[in-house]
Amino acid sequence: MPGLATESIPETWPARWWETQPDGKVHCYLCPRHCRIGEGQSGFCFIRRNDGGSLVTLGYGRLAAVNIDPIEKKPLNHFLPGTSILSLGGAGCNMGSMFCQNWSISKAKDDHVRAAVLSPAQVVRTAGQYGCPSLAYTYNEPTIWGEFIIDTARLAREAGLANVMVTNGYITPEALWDVYEHIDAANIDLKAFTDDFYRRVTLSKLDPVLQTIETLCRSGRVWVELTTLLIPNHNDSDEEIRKLSDWVLEHVGPEVPLHFTAYHPDYKLTKDPPTPPATLRRAREIALGRGLHFVYLGNVHDREGSTTWCPGCGAPLIVRDWHSILAARLVDGCCAKCGRRIPGRFPARRH
Numbered sequence: 001m002p003g004l005a006t007e008s009i010p011e012t013w014p015a016r017w018w019e020t021q022p023d024g025k026v027h028c029y030l031c032p033r034h035c036r037i038g039e040g041q042s043g044f045c046f047i048r049r050n051d052g053g054s055l056v057t058l059g060y061g062r063l064a065a066v067n068i069d070p071i072e073k074k075p076l077n078h079f080l081p082g083t084s085i086l087s088l089g090g091a092g093c094n095m096g097s098m099f100c101q102n103w104s105i106s107k108a109k110d111d112h113v114r115a116a117v118l119s120p121a122q123v124v125r126t127a128g129q130y131g132c133p134s135l136a137y138t139y140n141e142p143t144i145w146g147e148f149i150i151d152t153a154r155l156a157r158e159a160g161l162a163n164v165m166v167t168n169g170y171i172t173p174e175a176l177w178d179v180y181e182h183i184d185a186a187n188i189d190l191k192a193f194t195d196d197f198y199r200r201v202t203l204s205k206l207d208p209v210l211q212t213i214e215t216l217c218r219s220g221r222v223w224v225e226l227t228t229l230l231i232p233n234h235n236d237s238d239e240e241i242r243k244l245s246d247w248v249l250e251h252v253g254p255e256v257p258l259h260f261t262a263y264h265p266d267y268k269l270t271k272d273p274p275t276p277p278a279t280l281r282r283a284r285e286i287a288l289g290r291g292l293h294f295v296y297l298g299n300v301h302d303r304e305g306s307t308t309w310c311p312g313c314g315a316p317l318i319v320r321d322w323h324s325i326l327a328a329r330l331v332d333g334c335c336a337k338c339g340r341r342i343p344g345r346f347p348a349r350r351h
Helices: 120-129 142-158 173-179 195-202 207-219 238-251 277-289
Strands: 018-020 026-028 048-051 054-057 065-070 084-089 134-137 162-167 185-189 223-230 258-262 295-298 316-321 324-328
Touching: 026 054, 054 142, 084 120, 120 134, 120 142, 134 142, 142 162, 142 173, 173 207, 185 207, 207 223, 207 238, 223 277, 238 277, 258 277, 277 295
Parallel strands: 084 134, 134 162, 162 185, 185 223, 223 258, 258 295
Antiparallel strands: 018 026, 048 054, 065 084, 316 324
8 A cells, every 4th residue: 555654663562362381482372273382483373473481473563465445345244335444464374274365465474575564553544544434454364463453443443443353263262352342343254164174274173263253243242244265175065055054043143144255276275166156156045045134245246146135025225246336225224115124334324
């Protein structure tokens, strides 16, 4: 993003969520990996390091990407639709997804990619300068730079800005509400619905992600939408989509939006073909048939699968093409035709 002046921030910043081990290693309990890190070494995420017996983060204010995006790109369809969002990303990740679509930064060490060094105050000023009503912590996994998110999100909320996490949901219960105290919305990747997929393809576990989704949804403090990237031959079977949809319905309810998005071959998973549009449409039909109210398609041009439909009367409420809104028929967050309230955060006016 042009015109950003960098600020002087120390290369290392004191980390949170750690304890010293008897053998001199430090135990990082920010995420479910629970890395035990030796002197001078970094955890799995690359950016949390044992420095003289203390855990430090290399990611405070050190951003690999700073952009202005449509909020629909996160994707969020029920949170401030039609607005722009200042999006920030750093280096590293706490998962090892072999299909990562942002691998050039998520698999990089901090000193390999650097777009800008920004303080929390400068991030907030930049959002105001460009007229963005919200900030997104995104691109790589934001959880691993939680210290910076906490400080930035607090200032953003004080300035009247909303905060959004675009995340894999891989965070411990001990750290969750520290990081999410000032977060208003989250899109959580539910990458598949088998522990085998998570173990083999992402080098992580499914259960902590499900726990994060349940905790955030049930709290009522954070608006949540879910995204599943459908990868041919890996997580796109009818049975798995049914099980995933049934879990969402049973554990967090029919009103939580679910996005099925198309995969393109990338990083280490390049032998499988791109997701056919027909697979996405089939997944949407299955999820709607299981009782979910808001199911969307992403990374494809599909107007029906991008539109918000009223579950009450079937009227098209927000008609989208890719990330653009073509028509909106909401009155103070309710269907203009039948009056049914649509869950989410919408401007208190008629579109």
